[in-house]
Amino acid sequence: GESVGLHLPTLSVQEGDNSIINCAYSNSASDYFIWYKQESGKGPQFIIDIRSNMDKRQGQRVTVLLNKTVKHLSLQIAATQPGDSAVYFCAETRNQGGKLIFGQGTELSVKP
Amino acid sequence: SAVISQKPSRDICQRGTSLTIQCQVDSQVTMMFWYRQQPGQSLTLIATANQGSEATYESGFVIDKFPISRPNLTFSTLTVSNMSPEDSSIYLCSVEDPFDTLNTEAFFGQGTRLTVV
Numbered sequence: 351g352e353s354v355g356l357h358l359p360t361l362s363v364q365e366g367d368n369s370i371i372n373c374a375y376s377n378s379a380s381d382y383f384i385w386y387k388q389e390s391g392k393g394p395q396f397i398i399d400i401r402s403n404m405d406k407r408q409g410q411r412v413t414v415l416l417n418k419t420v421k422h423l424s425l426q427i428a429a430t431q432p433g434d435s436a437v438y439f440c441a442e443t444r445n446q447g448g449k450l451i452f453g454q455g456t457e458l459s460v461k462p
Numbered sequence: 463s464a465v466i467s468q469k470p471s472r473d474i475c476q477r478g479t480s481l482t483i484q485c486q487v488d489s490q491v492t493m494m495f496w497y498r499q500q501p502g503q504s505l506t507l508i509a510t511a512n513q514g515s516e517a518t519y520e521s522g523f524v525i526d527k528f529p530i531s532r533p534n535l536t537f538s539t540l541t542v543s544n545m546s547p548e549d550s551s552i553y554l555c556s557v558e559d560p561f562d563t564l565n566t567e568a569f570f571g572q573g574t575r576l577t578v579v
Contacts, residue, residue: 358502384568393466393554393570394505439504441568449495450556450568452505 358437360457369427369460373440373453378421380442384450385414385425389436397425397438427458435460464489464557468571475545475578482541483574485555490535492558495568496528499552508553511538545578552576 363369375383381402386394400407400414400423407414413426423440437457441450465488475481485494496508508528509517517530531539542549555571 386570391572391575393556393572396569441505449493449507449510450505451507454504 358455358457360459362459362461363430365430365432365460365462367430369425369430369434369458371425371427371438371456371458373423373425373456375421375423375440375442375453376451377442377444378418380444380451382443383414383416383423384441384443385412385423386439386441386452387434387436388439388455394439430458430460432460432462434458464491464569466555466557466569466571468555468574470574471572472575473577475576477546477578479545480541480543481545481576482539483553483555485538485540485571487536487557492535494532494538495556496530496538496540497554497556497570499554499573501551505554508540542576545576547578550576550578 361371384399385397387397388394398407398409398412398414400416402418405416411428415424425438427434435458437455439455440453443450467486469484473481494511497505498508499505507520508523509519509530511517511530511532513532513535519525527543529541540553552573552575554573556568558568
C-alpha cells in the first residue's frame with residue numbers, strides 16, 4: 351500500500367510552457383513567504399519572496415501570487431526549461447528570522 | 463547572501479552510534495537553524511541555535527537526541543545521538559540573510575545525507 355508522505359505531488363510540463371505550482375499555507379498570521387527550489391542532492395535554493403502587504407511579485411521568469419483570504423500562494427514559471435526540473439517548496443514565517451514552516455513540496459518535471 | 467558549508471555531505475552509520483554534523487558560515491549570523499528532511503518529504507525545523515544560549519527545540523525534538531553547539535557566530539554543530547534507521551534523513555543547516563535586516567530569507571547548506579543501517 352501507499353505510504354503517507356512519501357509521494358510528493360508532481361507537475362509535468364512541456365518545455366516552453368508556463369508552470370503554476372500551488373501552495374496552501376497554514377498560519378493566517380504569517381507575514382513573509384518564500385519559494386525554494388531543491389534539486390536532487392542539494393539544499394533548498396531561494397527563488398522569490400513576498401510580504402503579506404503585497405499580492406504579487408515578479409522576478410526573472412517567475413511570479414509569486416499571494417491570496418491571504420484563502421491562505422494560498424502560487425509560483426508561476428514562464429517558459430519552463432529542463433533546468434527548472436526540481437522540487438519546489440513554499441515556506442512561511444511570522445517575523446521570526448529564518449524559522450520557516452515548509453509546505454509539502456511539488457515535484458516539477460519538464461519534458462524536452 | 464551567505465555561503466554555508468556542511469560536513470559531512472553524506473555518511474552511513476551503524477545504529478546506536480552518534481554523528482556530529484558541522485555547519486560553517488562565511489559571515490557572522492545571529493541565528494542558525496537545523497532542519498530535517500526525511501526521504502521524499504518536506505523540511506521540518508529541529509531547533510534554533512543562538513550563540514551564547516541554549517538551543518530552542520521544536521515540538522518532537524529533544525536535546526538528548528539532537529544536542530547542538532553554537533560556540534561562535536559562524537559555526538554550529540548538530541549531533542544525532544544513538545541513531546536508529548528512522549533517523550535516516552537529510553539534515554540541513556540554514557541561516558538568515560546577514561546583510562538584509564528587512565527580509566528573513568533563509569539560506570541553506572547543501573545538507574548532510576545520513577543513512578543508518
